[in-house]
Amino acid sequence: MSIVAGLAAVSVLGAGGEAAADAQGPQPQDLSGLTLEQLADIQVTSVSRRPEQLSGAAASVYVITRDDIRRSGAASLPEVLRLAPNLQVQRVGSVDYAITARGFNSFETANKLLVLIDGRSIYTTLFSGVLWDAQGLVLEDIERIEVISGPGGALYGANAVNGVINITTRSARDTQGPAISAGVGTDDRTLSLRHGGALGEAGAWRLFLTGFDRSDTEMVGGGSGLDAAAGIRAGGRVDWSNGHGDWMLQGDVYDHESPGDVALRGGFALGRWGRQLGDYGRIDVQAYYDRADRVNGPVEEEVRTWDVSLQQAIDLGRHAIVWGGGHRWVENTLTSPPGAATLVPASRDITLGNLFVQDQISLRDDLVLTLGVKVEDSSFTGVEVLPNARLAWSLDNGSLLWGAVSRAARTASRIDRDLTLPGFLVGGSFQSEILTAYELGYRARPARNLNLSVSAFYHDYTDLRTVAPDPATILPLRFANGGEGHTSGIEAWGSYEVSPRWRLDLGVVTLDKEFRLKPGETDISSLASVGDDPSWQVLLNSRAQLTDRLELDVHLRAVDELAASGVDGYVEADLRLGWRFDNGVELALTGSNLINDTRLETGDPGRQRVLGRSAYLTLRAGF
Template identity: 35%
Template sequence: MNRSAKRRLRTVALAVAVCLSTPVVADEVDLFELSLEQLSEFRLTTMSRKAQRVGDLAAAAYVVTGEEIMRSGVTSIPEALRMVPGIQVARISSNRWAISARGFSERFANKLLVLVDGRSIYTPLFSGVMWESQDLMLEDVERIEVIRGPGAALWGANAVNGVINIVTRSAADTQGTLVSTRAGTEERGAVAVRHGGELKDGGHYRVYGKVQARDASVLAQESEARDGQRDQRIGFRLDRPLSGGAAFTLSGDAYNARSGDEWELPQLAAAPYSYSRRMDQHDTGADLLGRVTWRTDDGAESALQAYLDQARTNFGWLSAARADFDVDFQQRRQFGRNDLIWGLGYHWTSDHFSENRPYVVSPASRTRDTFSAFIHEEFALSPERWRLIVGSKFEHDSYAGFNWQPNLRVLWTPTRSEAAWAAISRSVRSPARPEFQSSLDLFAEEVPGLPLSLPALARLNSVDAADFTAEKAISMEAGFRQSLGNDLSWDVALYLTRYSDVRSERTASVECPADVVLLPSPIPIGSIGGCPAGFLPNYLLVNSYINNAGRFSARGIEVSADWRVSDWWRLQGSWSHQRMSADPQSDALATSEAERYIGSTPRYQLSLRSSMNLAGKRQLDLWLRHVSRLRHGDIPAYTTLDARYAWQVRKGLELSLVGQNLLEDQHQEFKSSLPDMPYYRIERGVYARAEWRW
């Protein structure tokens, strides 16, 4: 621990001491006070777009509660997602993440849809989520609902392998003032302030602000990396009742984040034909969401939601900006024992890219329209026993054309504490514009087999790739969950997914570049890549292109269990195992990409959490995780241990000490290839935290 870190810890300790005299309010409900049977009554909305208890879902569903987030000691949403069985979470660097469900893990995982209160944070710029700019105030998160497996029948394209919905607390549940601070070795420092109040008309509001800084990680060569992060975020939420039992919600956020990174870029001057370039990334953005819910006299429940979202990312020499508008309407009606829900939607996106090598998108600006409709009906085949759920979403995208995404699910509940289910679904992943209107210099390396060594620049061209279409997936799933009294519950899910029309790369041609420098060859040679015979080019250009030739399959099992050992001790465990395979490829570039897809997903993961309420209003939480080896990047298997000790000094004031990655000084978790980044090592860290409310 360096001197500055020690000073930060002393500062937090002093702040805590000063606040011991602060008046506070009542604590939140402790989940230890609820039985597992009561926890199973939690209502989720992500799977069916309606409030439904976990035990009645015909899907692999999991909930991470707000209290579990705080007790785990995590400081970000990506870390909290490690608690979900079957979700692959790997830290690439201090501020970059690779998060996916059931395979295809990469920094921009394109088959996982992520929502915040129903607002998509999946960016069409890069086909994924920029987690480094989604630093929510964790104290405001009520729960994270996770559906592993396809959710496209209700949520549309890109919900191929899963849907994550981060649900924040209502304004009524965040009344009063909250201040939290932390400082440590890797978590350099953070301060979050929130205040909630009541409006004269019976509504409630909250406002918040947050600043934080993270230390840089370490490169594989033991040198300090340049991937630290600093960000600021502000936001508000307003909840107001309307006449006739209707309700209105308005919320908004704005953020400003700066982070460092390094990319390995191609260059032709000399071997090894690449250089490391520092990327000073600057992310800014803002969003505004409004939602109205109401119920008519005939019992129909309706909801209308609209949001605006704009974001800009600047890497210095490369920048990208987007603006989104989305409107969504849904209505639920019950006909006897049957339950029908339908809806309409429209999404508009405008984007702009800078045009600089090695990454060029042309044209630089374009808009995209998506029209959608869905219908789902749940049939009660036998009261309280058998249910059939059938439905589909229909979308027309100005990029991918028309797609339909149906699913069929069956649920059997022999008792209220047992449920078995099975499902078959079709889903699609809509292409991002850079995938068919861009040119990217991938890498440079020596060309084997030539009389003299020559560098070759590999360029991936997708400009005017009119034949590139949406990826498809057919998923078959089955699962069983059971609660054994109030003390033990367990859940198992199995799946098999076959992917077709997956993005793939193919070598097109080798050519003599227009800017080539020709030198007389010291030995007799013929034409190389179309260059004049007898001359040696200083480099060659290898053109490749994107198509939909990839075919993959993934199969796996996910198991989780929750055991209340006693009224003060809780154990939660999960284990997941997955295998991926690909059809044989005839092209070396395509084979390399397929190996990257398969090798970036761990074969198995194991998690065990222990939560203890000790005497004297103290808590001890331990979290052990093991992740198997990744073939891509040759990342070795690793085991980590996190620990948290908390003490409620007085009503509303809590102090805690958290240690992360305690078993090793540092370890690797992932090697990013898009973009190509160096090997980062994640370090052991310790931080202190104080939270008080009044």
């Protein structure tokens, strides 16, 4: 991400808060080649912070499995997330993306989606979004990705407003021996090396080294976007068990560079301990340290994060209770040259404490009421109370009908409160953006070879960000909470098993937006903070096993125009042909964006890049 471009764009148009980490331990599963019945029985942890079957989860949740990732042909995590029909993905540069659920998408306004990797929040205090260029995972080591659309504040805290992405990587026990993955293509070059081994009979370890090199994108009017990037990352993980519980340690370091004196360096270390306590359920404790140093010419940002959290899950008769809490400390410093947009003060220490409790009450064998609340206290923005109520009814035919009412908040980011441009913009007292969400969903398996999920939502927002002039002198401007409105839509997806060797996945999402200014408010940005979103999106994925060794995957997507900017809608196709050999070696050729010569995915004039056709050849062994 260009810090200079981000600050300059946000100073006129907009971008926010804190988030809580998930201390739930990993739930290893073999998700390769599952039948539809097995897919419905996948255990997910994101909905209730404890393992439960996907078929009984009372939320709009979509799971991307390890086999889905392998067969996507994707070279990066954001491209993998295109598989989720309840996400809207916009590529805005070589390594920069805007990703959201249920609206508010653009590079500066995609700030209402919480993302966790093994319980570690990758939210940034700068603008409340995710800097996707820093998330260089080894894709083959991801166990599953759970994508929840809809608020999750009662469990995950502020900024889990429109959705939660929970990424779980594989246990070191499942990654033994040597492995290599190499890819070369018109846009991407990648290499991943991994080796794992046993630690006696109780544990296992793995080490990895991965790198990428990505080409420049092209500008709309021609010429290079000058945003090529290359990077390297190394790290490892250890898992072991003994009489005192289950332990996990992991960490990595990375170094990314782009032309024009742009660099990103950092790393993290995370530890987790969990233990069954007999009649007292299970307790999990997690702590991590994360650092990131980002340089863009004369602008530098340093972030240091310490986080510790605890949760206990206990069953008491008809009550399944999860409670816990945590504390986070963030040091954020941004320096920029005199006269440029900057943050005042340049450095801030932000602390965040939280407590939560959720009770799943079995009213009857087929009726479960879930009540939960999280209370967060931030030194930067104060106290937020985030309640949630869900009701799930299991019908006689095995289907599930559920409904939910939730409150969520996007708390102020440093840009919201501290961004200053002398004579033009001053810091203000920006308050939290508030959401009250109403959801209704249905999940079923109407036939042996068909899974189906349908959800409807109505989101009522208030105190949305605006850019307000001074009442007397117009300048300086300041961020205010002058917007309000609502969104509504339908999210539907299903899988149809045409035969044991051929499966079709279809997803359809609609979005209707109505926003306005509060009476008496003024916004010179014309409510730019609500983003630029398509009103519908359709995804169709075909997975065919042509022979025992030959796979054919086709990914089609149709996306409506971006109404705010007038960027045309598009229909695109990706195709992957893979060969799997007896010795565990796999060779695959992927063609992306095969229909159109060129297209755009974002309406941001400063970030529009032409995307065209590409090819990518990968070789994997040992994964």
